[in-house]
Amino acid sequence: MLSKKTKYGLKALTFIARSGSDTPVQVGEIAREEQIPQKFLESILLSLRKTGILGSKKGKHGGYYLRKDPSEVFMTEVMRVLEGPIAMVPCVSLNFYEKCDDCPDEDRCSVNKLMIQVRDSTLEVFKNTTLKDLSDR
Amino acid sequence: MLSKKTKYGLKALTFIARSGSDTPVQVGEIAREEQIPQKFLESILLSLRKTGILGSKKGKHGGYYLRKDPSEVFMTEVMRVLEGPIAMVPCVSLNFYEKCDDCPDEDRCSVNKLMIQVRDSTLEVFKNTTLKDLSDR
DNA sequence: GCAATTCCTACTAAATCGATAGGATTAATA
């Protein structure tokens, strides 16, 4: 299941990308338009800022803005920030690898092999989709 | 994240497929060999039986067996039983469709579009992988 | 009848999710 955090995050990013203008977009506006609880959205945008996808301006007339062109914001990056590892098991994760405690031999593990395939096919989608693709349609 | 239930279930199915023989395989044996809590595994195999993937024999010398040849047990079926919907959001699920309450227009939803792609690519993997593939390697 | 097995129901501890609350900090502007 996709978490609400990710769902809200993607919608917010799309909203910001669509706004186009240079002036930052405020949390309140996004929350209102996209029907997202404002306080929850605040924390989501904050994490997107901390990882460098968004920039922010504080104080009056502040808000959030994209730090790159939407066509350069890849879903691999966004999904890892919002949803965490793309792999379904840590032992096939490229960025968050961890050995399974219960699995003695990774090379002979049937789950491992299957999940590598799932990871690769999902990755392929995320690598080929940018925020521009999301906001265009 | 893949649930332990699914992981254990896949390992157990692989174990049964590898055993090859006609005599049913006992929960205790699988639990011991694959390091899975026995009582937990019982409930997992039970759900696989109820959906027709496994058959069982009760009483002494009882156990579980495959109802089809491993090459006919597709991961689509197994994953749906163990892990639930393959789609990451209900609004793109083929078998468990539900409209998003918070999303007024599905056709204009950027999340929707992205998740359809992820669903299709994952489905492609599961459609082309059978229990035979898992147990062969 | 006894032993070994699946089957069934109920319970529980821990983790995660989806928020909410309250205020500190910063910046524009009157």
Place this chain on the structure above:
DNA sequence: TATTAATCCTATCGATTTAGTAGGAATTGC
């Protein structure tokens, strides 16, 4: 400089899900 409006930060909380555990009923082979 005071006010206002925004982001930033920390803490808390209820509900749900996960990963089991417990205990025994039902069934079968010997």
